[in-house]
Structures are given as C-alpha cells and as structure tokens.
Amino acid sequence: MKYRKPQLLQGNEACVEGALDAGVRFFAGYPITPSTEIAEGMARKLPRVGGVFIQMEDEIAGMAAVIGAAVGGKKSLTATSGPGFSLKQENIGYAAIAEIPCVIVNVQRFGPSTGIPTAPAQGEVMQARWGTHGDRPIIALSPSSVYETYYLTTAAVNFSQKFRTPVILLLDEVVGHMREKVSLPASGRLMVEKQNYSDIKEYKPFDERKLPPLVPFGEGVYYHITGLVHDEHGFPTRHPEVVVRFMERLHRKINHHRKEIIMTDYTGHVEPKVCIITYGCTVRSARAALQKAYLQKRWPVSLLNLQTLWPFPAEEVKRLADRCDYLLVPEMNMGQIVGEVEKYAHGKAEVLGINRYDGDMITPGQIFQHIEGCFS
Amino acid sequence: MKSLREEFLRTNKLPHIWCPGCGNGIVTAALVRAIGKVGFEQKDVAVVSGIGCSSRAAGYLNFNTLHTTHGRALAFATGLKLAQPGLKVFVVMGDGDATAIGGNHFIHAARRNIDLNAIIINNHIYGMTGGQHSPLTPEGKKATTAPEGTLEREFNILELAVSAGATYGARGTAAQPRLLEKLIVGASQNEGFSVVEAMSTCPVSYGRRNRLGSAVDMLKDIKQRSVSVEKLETKAETTRPRRDIAEEGAEEEGETHDKQEEVIPVGVIFSRPAPEFVERYYRGLNKEKEGKEGKEEKEGQVES
Structure with missing residues (x-):
C-alpha cells in the first residue's frame, strides 16, 4: 500500500x-x-x-x-x-x-x-x-x-x-x-x-x-x-x-x-489472569501499565482496546471472563462501560472499575497498582 | 379548480388527517396549483416539513418529501438545498413550528437568503396538541395554556422576516385561495428566501375556545378583514396589524366575537432581490477549484 x-x-x-x-x-x-x-x-x-x-x-x-x-x-x-x-x-x-x-x-x-x-x-x-x-x-x-x-x-x-x-x-x-x-x-x-x-x-x-x-x-x-x-x-x-x-x-x-x-485490539499474554478492558485515550495509559506488568514483571496480563463501543463487544468479554480472574476497566468517568463488562462477565471473573473524574487522565501507575493488587 | 394536477398528489394517502373546517387543505391545494402553474418539474421539487398538523401536508404530496423534527424543517432544508442546488424546495410549517421552536432557524435562513420557499400556515394555535398558545396567538386570545387569554404579544412574521433579510414576503389567506396561489408562485420565482404567511383557521382548537363561530364564520371573518396591500396607504400599515381598529371594535358593542379586530394586509408585502446564498457558495467553489489545483498536486506527494 x-x-x-x-x-x-x-x-x-x-x-x-x-x-x-x-x-x-x-x-x-x-x-x-x-x-x-x-x-x-x-x-x-x-x-x-x-x-x-x-x-x-x-x-x-x-x-x-x-x-x-x-x-x-x-x-x-x-x-x-x-x-x-x-x-x-x-x-x-x-x-x-x-x-x-x-x-x-x-x-x-x-x-x-x-x-x-x-x-x-x-x-x-x-x-x-x-x-x-x-x-x-x-x-x-x-x-x-x-x-x-x-x-x-x-x-x-x-x-x-x-x-x-x-x-x-x-x-x-x-x-x-x-x-x-x-x-x-x-x-x-x-x-x-x-x-x-x-x-x-x-x-x-x-x-x-x-x-x-x-x-x-x-x-x-x-x-x-x-x-x-x-x-x-x-x-x-x-x-x-x-x-x-x-x-x-x-x-x-x-x-x-x-x-x-465490532473491532477490538488485543495485546499481551494469551492466557491472562488479568485483562485490562478500556478505550480511547485510557488505552495509552493501560498500554504503559501492561508493558511494565507483562514485559518487565512477566505477569500474565493483557489489554483489550475497544475500538467499537456499540454494539458492545460482548463475545470478546465473555471469552475473557472465562479465562481471567480479574477484568480491570479503567475509564475517565464514574463507571460506564464497566457495567457492560459486568453484564457479560456474568460473575465468571471479578470486574474492577478504575475511575478518575477530576479532569485528568488515568496514569499508568494507577492501573499498574490495580494489576499489582490482583497478584498479591 | 382546473390547475390542480393529480400526479402531484398521493391520492391513495387520502383522506387526510385534518379536522373538518381546517384550512390546511386549502393552503396545500394552493401550493400544489402554484407548483403546477410555475412549471417546475415534479422531480425537481422537494417538500420539507416540520411537526404539527400543517406539516402533515408533505405526506400527501407526490414529490420527494421530508417530514422532519419539530421546528427544524428549515435547517434540514438548508442541508438539502446545499447538497442538491437544483432542487426547488418548499418548506411547510405551522406557526408554532416556524416561530417558536424553529424561530432561530427561521431568522437565520432569512439572513442567509437561501433559496427556500417557507410556507407558514398560521392558525394562531398549536392544533395537534389540542390548543396551546403560540407566538402568533393574538394578545388576549384564549388557549388551553392561557385560559384567561394570553398576555404575550404576537410576532408579525413578515416584519420579522424582512428585518432578518428575507427577500420576498407575502401574506395570503385560506379564504382567498386564488390569491394565495399567486403569492406562492411569486415566492417560487424569487431566488432567495421567500416567506408566505397563509392565514388559516382552526375551528376546533382556536375558534371554539374564542367563540369565533363555525369554520365558515371564521373564513368569512378572515375574508372581511383582508385588505390588499395596494389599498393600504402607508408602508407601516402593510407590515403591522392595525390594533386601533381592534380596540374601537371591542368598545362598540361588547361583542365576544371581536370580528372587526384587525385588518389583515394581504398580497406581496415586500420583494427586494439580493444575492442568493447557495448560488454564491457554488460560484465561489468553482473559483476555489481552479485556484487550488496546482497546490493540491503538491500536497498529494506520495511515497511507497
């Protein structure tokens, strides 16, 4: 091309x-x-x-x-x-x-x-x-x-x-x-x-x-x-x-x-224990956190970037919920897409929202902290 | 009437939803005859309408018809006209539709002088919702939301249009369909934003509450009060209704009908050609194209 x-x-x-x-x-x-x-x-x-x-x-x-x-x-x-x-x-x-x-x-x-x-x-x-x-x-x-x-x-x-x-x-x-x-x-x-x-x-x-x-x-x-x-x-x-x-x-x-x-972009471990599900600019912080957790710490962590939000990528989330213990959902609001993730995870994985609502971006550190919490 | 062309109507969609005695049908027929008379081809005509009784007219007309959201017909029509400059666009609205919820679009369509023909059916009331007052309900008249008579003063649509920049403004009535037809023809021939205010009747939601008699009484009343603009002396009188007559009439007999309340100036109230928006846009576009061709090549540099 x-x-x-x-x-x-x-x-x-x-x-x-x-x-x-x-x-x-x-x-x-x-x-x-x-x-x-x-x-x-x-x-x-x-x-x-x-x-x-x-x-x-x-x-x-x-x-x-x-x-x-x-x-x-x-x-x-x-x-x-x-x-x-x-x-x-x-x-x-x-x-x-x-x-x-x-x-x-x-x-x-x-x-x-x-x-x-x-x-x-x-x-x-x-x-x-x-x-x-x-x-x-x-x-x-x-x-x-x-x-x-x-x-x-x-x-x-x-x-x-x-x-x-x-x-x-x-x-x-x-x-x-x-x-x-x-x-x-x-x-x-x-x-x-x-x-x-x-x-x-x-x-x-x-x-x-x-x-x-x-x-x-x-x-x-x-x-x-x-x-x-x-x-x-x-x-x-x-x-x-x-x-x-x-x-x-x-x-x-x-x-x-x-x-x-439905378009999504998956990166990280193929058999993850923890998966970060997010979208928009928060994907960038999540990617940095993933780098540290997966590439440096070698933890089984992955990232699902939701390029399509609606219709919601339900199948993708269901599959991840089957395999993961934790689904982390960082978003810059008080919890919106996390509800959809919970709906399709159907109790098979623990869904944790990571939210920020002070007018600033969620940092890689904030996400990493939550990943760390899942492994301790 | 001879010039009503049946192919312009969706006869299989009739009978219409309007109440007996409603003026909308008369205005719609005048519109259809005017389109026939001015000689537009069927495929070149588009009718856009808002929400309300009057806006249902679009569904009965066999053209490309776009029945939009409340108050926004002119904004939809602006996009349509810019996309298909060859279309002759008629925008049918009611008084509340055009001047309350759609007031902003109305003044800006006039300001742009975009080639749209706004037909505003003015029956002084929100009919479809059962008789609430609109910006064109005369002061003092009763409505379900003004049980003692509205305190608000009414708009004069054509005065509003002329101040905002429209280039053709006319007032006709459902009581004089021939004249109305002529005025719509005039609007169609004007290249720019044209407004035709069609005074109409709503015997059910307006007439009854204000004791204006039957539909026929209401039409007769409109006809009696109509005065051709050519017969009115000064220009001020052509745009502003004569309140003084209303007050005199009320004092005389204490009539509840208030029949002599206002003179309705009918005819072409203003016509003052000015450059039209869409035509100017496309003329500019062609110039821009010629100018930018060289530059475009530079920007489109390609690497493998």
Whole structure:
C-alpha cells in the first residue's frame, strides 16, 4: 500500500483527513471546544474537493443540515463536544428511525453541562448508546491514537453508508488534541462504500429484506421520509404488526452484522489472569501499565482496546471472563462501560472499575497498582 | 379548480388527517396549483416539513418529501438545498413550528437568503396538541395554556422576516385561495428566501375556545378583514396589524366575537432581490477549484 509522507497531525486533523478520504462532502456544525479544529479543517479543505461546508446557527441545526444533505446524496459529517452532543440527540434519533446515513463526531469533555471546559473525560459512552429517546441501535467507535482516529473515521463513514444509520465517533479531548507522527494511506487506496442505486423502478426505500441505499432527492423517485414509524414506502403507520417488524428490522440490521462492526485490539499474554478492558485515550495509559506488568514483571496480563463501543463487544468479554480472574476497566468517568463488562462477565471473573473524574487522565501507575493488587 | 394536477398528489394517502373546517387543505391545494402553474418539474421539487398538523401536508404530496423534527424543517432544508442546488424546495410549517421552536432557524435562513420557499400556515394555535398558545396567538386570545387569554404579544412574521433579510414576503389567506396561489408562485420565482404567511383557521382548537363561530364564520371573518396591500396607504400599515381598529371594535358593542379586530394586509408585502446564498457558495467553489489545483498536486506527494 502506498502512503503519504509522514505528517505531524492532531487527532482532530486526522479525523478531517479520514472523513475526506472516505468521501465526506458535506459538513455542518457549530463551534465548540475541543472539536472546533474539525470544523476549521473542513471549512478549509471541503471546498477544494467540491464539497460543502456550512456553519449553522446552532448545534441542532448542524445535525439537521447534515441529515438534509445526506438525503440530497452527500456523505455527511458533523462534529461537536459534550453540550453540543446533548443538543443533537433528537435529530440523531431522527436519523436512526428514518435510516439516514451520517456521522457524528463527539470530542468528549468533562461534564455534565459546561463542566470543566475543556478537561478530558469519557462521560458520553452511555449517552452515545441511549442519548435519544426511544429504542434504537447505534454504532459508536472510539479511537485511542491519531492514526486510529483516521482509520475509525473512515470506518464510521463506511458503516453509516452500508447500514444507513447514524454512526458516532467518540473521541476524547486527549486524542482530539494530541499530535502524533502518522503516515496516511495515499488517496484512492481506501475501501470506500459506494452507493449503487441503478434499479430504481421498483424502489422501496425501507425494504423488508435488504437495505437499499437511499436514492437522493431529485432523481425522480418520490418517496416519503419521516420520523414517524413507517411502512416500506416511508408512510406513517401504527399497525402493530408493521411496527413490530419495523423495530425488529431496525435493530437486526446492526445486530446481525456485529462481527463486521465490532473491532477490538488485543495485546499481551494469551492466557491472562488479568485483562485490562478500556478505550480511547485510557488505552495509552493501560498500554504503559501492561508493558511494565507483562514485559518487565512477566505477569500474565493483557489489554483489550475497544475500538467499537456499540454494539458492545460482548463475545470478546465473555471469552475473557472465562479465562481471567480479574477484568480491570479503567475509564475517565464514574463507571460506564464497566457495567457492560459486568453484564457479560456474568460473575465468571471479578470486574474492577478504575475511575478518575477530576479532569485528568488515568496514569499508568494507577492501573499498574490495580494489576499489582490482583497478584498479591 | 382546473390547475390542480393529480400526479402531484398521493391520492391513495387520502383522506387526510385534518379536522373538518381546517384550512390546511386549502393552503396545500394552493401550493400544489402554484407548483403546477410555475412549471417546475415534479422531480425537481422537494417538500420539507416540520411537526404539527400543517406539516402533515408533505405526506400527501407526490414529490420527494421530508417530514422532519419539530421546528427544524428549515435547517434540514438548508442541508438539502446545499447538497442538491437544483432542487426547488418548499418548506411547510405551522406557526408554532416556524416561530417558536424553529424561530432561530427561521431568522437565520432569512439572513442567509437561501433559496427556500417557507410556507407558514398560521392558525394562531398549536392544533395537534389540542390548543396551546403560540407566538402568533393574538394578545388576549384564549388557549388551553392561557385560559384567561394570553398576555404575550404576537410576532408579525413578515416584519420579522424582512428585518432578518428575507427577500420576498407575502401574506395570503385560506379564504382567498386564488390569491394565495399567486403569492406562492411569486415566492417560487424569487431566488432567495421567500416567506408566505397563509392565514388559516382552526375551528376546533382556536375558534371554539374564542367563540369565533363555525369554520365558515371564521373564513368569512378572515375574508372581511383582508385588505390588499395596494389599498393600504402607508408602508407601516402593510407590515403591522392595525390594533386601533381592534380596540374601537371591542368598545362598540361588547361583542365576544371581536370580528372587526384587525385588518389583515394581504398580497406581496415586500420583494427586494439580493444575492442568493447557495448560488454564491457554488460560484465561489468553482473559483476555489481552479485556484487550488496546482497546490493540491503538491500536497498529494506520495511515497511507497
């Protein structure tokens, strides 16, 4: 594979590169730290590739415009942080029920509300899953490095297209602002989901068996898009049987593709006694702790980096719970993903949360201390 | 009416959900006739709507239709228009939808002068939720959330639109469908943000509570109070309703109907062309492309 010259990039800048390489041609957003560099990068670069950038009047409008543009056939993305992510929720739910592909980047900061602007935190893991009202599936990815940000942004765009769903990319302030040396793939070298809507004669936008790409408005196919529960042509229905089929299909289209969507990165001992399960910038501290425990102390320790947070990597955790005595779950909140780990560990391994909520990162020392505790 | 083109309607979705006596159907029909009259191709038309009774119109129209979230129709439409500049976009909203929850999007769409045609069906009330007051409920009128009459003053939509930067503003009524049709044609022909306020009736949730009589009485009342802007003398009168008449009328007979309360200035209230946003964006884009081509090659240096 061909690569571009090595660059020193921020996570937020890598997100812009990933989005453009994956074919994103529309961005709408509203300024908020620590995600603003994504909007700024898009404002500079989108026009060069014939794309559209617009700064909207508020966060809600940013989300709405992104959905509107997706309906117009553009691959669309918006970026925000904590408070803005809260504001966008209703329209994220709309994109989910209307099955409009789009990507929402949330560079997490300390909350709730204005919190500590703009100290790092990982407080929106559960909001990503359950933030909108009603039941809906979601895909959420969380990178731990600048290159991973690039790569997962392209994956987010591809998933959004393939499954016609909003995809949430959960960065954190550390990853968003951190600079690393990266060599990005040369343009045109990526797997990019392509829209193919050649057969539009018998077109059903919400087909029962397969999920056809949306035919953009303006192509002469007159269907209806709504946030109401709808039938296969998009028209509102409250017929219980149709509603049940609709809800089940909405969830099935994600759940039946868990294998494809779930990405994790496992390092360390193959038969571990202790496994650290974490995501985002906390992976970096965990990796340092692992180095000391596994490479220096030779303890059977490993690390599972959850690149996909939702749908939750349940199988991976179950397997680890079978083999490990302890599952350590460090995260920069008061305990969010730890609940999922407990659920799937099902009492087979002891699950210990390691939490920090003072606006700073969890240190390798803090994690190592817990590992040490498991071996004493 | 002759010019109503059936292929523009999803007749299999009828009958509609609106109550007997509702003005929404009249406004929707005027919209359909206007689109036919102005000669847009079916495939080039998109109808975007918000949430509320009026916004259900989108479902009955056989175009590309996007029924969005409450108050956000204009923001969705902004994205759509930017993505597909060739589309003729009509945005159907109610009074609460457009000016309360969607007020911010309304003033900013006007400020940008983006080529969208906002059709605001003003029935002075939140109908779907059962009769709560909106920013367009006239001061003193009763609603479930203002049982003694609202203390709040109402917006004048077109005054708001003109101050915010819209380039076409017109007021029509459900009592004069021909005029309304003409005004929507005018909006379609304006390249920029156009607003048509369609005064309508909600006999169930507004009329009954305020003792305005039957649906027919309400329409007659609107018609009686409508005065063509050309007949009004000064410009100030065309944008601001005449409160003085309302007060006089109330004193005269102590009528509960308050029929003579306000003159409704109808017709084209303002039309003042200005550069349109999307067109300017794409013109800039082409310039940028030409300028940046050399630079792009430099950046794309490749190593194996």
